[in-house]
Amino acid sequence: MTDNKLLDVASPKRTKEVIQKHGFTLKKSLGQNFLTDANILHKIAASANLSTDKGALEIGPGIGALTQQLAKVAGKVVAVEIDGRLLPILEETLSAYPHASVVHGDVLKLDLDKLWREHFAECSKVSVVANLPYYVTTPIIMKLLEQKLPLEYIVVMIQREVAERMSARPGGKEYGSLSIAVQYYAEPDIVAIVPPTVFIPQPNVDSAVIRLKLRETPPVQVEDEALFFEVVHACFAQRRKTISNNLLASLFDKASKPAMEAILASCGIEPQRRGETLSIAEYASLANAILAYRQQQR
Ligand code: SAM
Numbered sequence: 001m002t003d004n005k006l007l008d009v010a011s012p013k014r015t016k017e018v019i020q021k022h023g024f025t026l027k028k029s030l031g032q033n034f035l036t037d038a039n040i041l042h043k044i045a046a047s048a049n050l051s052t053d054k055g056a057l058e059i060g061p062g063i064g065a066l067t068q069q070l071a072k073v074a075g076k077v078v079a080v081e082i083d084g085r086l087l088p089i090l091e092e093t094l095s096a097y098p099h100a101s102v103v104h105g106d107v108l109k110l111d112l113d114k115l116w117r118e119h120f121a122e123c124s125k126v127s128v129v130a131n132l133p134y135y136v137t138t139p140i141i142m143k144l145l146e147q148k149l150p151l152e153y154i155v156v157m158i159q160r161e162v163a164e165r166m167s168a169r170p171g172g173k174e175y176g177s178l179s180i181a182v183q184y185y186a187e188p189d190i191v192a193i194v195p196p197t198v199f200i201p202q203p204n205v206d207s208a209v210i211r212l213k214l215r216e217t218p219p220v221q222v223e224d225e226a227l228f229f230e231v232v233h234a235c236f237a238q239r240r241k242t243i244s245n246n247l248l249a250s251l252f253d254k255a256s257k258p259a260m261e262a263i264l265a266s267c268g269i270e271p272q273r274r275g276e277t278l279s280i281a282e283y284a285s286l287a288n289a290i291l292a293y294r295q296q297q298r
Contacts, residue, residue, distance in 0.1 A: 183219070244272065
């Protein structure tokens with residue numbers, strides 16, 4: 001039986017030892033900033049409310065520091081790692097955890113439905129828990145949300161600035177299409193702000209652990225999701241412009257301007273407002289009214 005403590009890599013000293021032993025060189029282009037603080041690793045794992053009947057999907061295990069913490073609390077852990085050079089290291093650091101497996105691949109290209117069927121069929125609930133590679137944070141989170149996977153939580157370390165945008169409320173400069181996309185699918189909550197000093201190598205910015213609790217149903221009734229997100233993107237296309245000017249640049253034109261003004265009026269939205277002042281409910285009613293107008297035009 002292997003001694004789990006001897007394999008634990010949750011400290012700067014052990015991380016450096018493992019990296020040196022395997023002659024591993026960190027790749028900035030893959031967002032390889034390894035987390036070396038045991039307290040933060042525990043906090044991330046604890047925030048996902050895992051237990052032996054639940055599963056955890058980790059994206060980017062690195063040398064396995066967080067994977068080990070997840071394996072201590074979850075019944076099943078699957079870690080997707082793009083960098084093949086880390087596989088022999090993970091084989092060693094995860095050798096005491098047979099219920100943790102590594103899938104070699106790019107999470108953005110992976111068939112996650114298939115991964116679910118193959119690995120998580122027995123789990124009562126599954127959460128994504130990860131210290132994400134920062135160069136692809138948003139595409140990864142949006143893939144997880146848009147695919148409507150049966151997830152309980154997404155608990156991830158990301159750049160602080162991105163976490164603040166995801167959890168922003170209307171009215172501020174952080175609020176934008178990312179806030180609306182995330183909050184449409186989930187309830188965000190920033191669990192911790194993390195300084196650069198706990199990583200090897202240190203990133204240039206502060207980080208944050210954000211927990212997204214997946215919603216069973218969206219917070220607003222939207223008739224056509226694609227159109228809803230199109231309207232949101234259109235209204236934020238140029239932040240300094242009014243929604244009226246932004247909508248005229250994409251969804252409406254000069255000829256349909258009176259119709260657009262009537263739609264805005266029917267939703268109780270002043271055309272001079274800027275995109276950052278509209279709530280998700282207002283975007284939903286605007287998108288639903290545009291849909292009704294288009295249906296009438298047919
Ligand atoms: N989990 C480790 C930790 O906390 O120390 C490593 C986190 S490091 C910030 C990000 C990890 O994601 C790296 O191991 C990197 O190789 C991996 N990675 C980068 N892009 C990826 C992708 N598209 N799919 C899967 N893994 C990826």
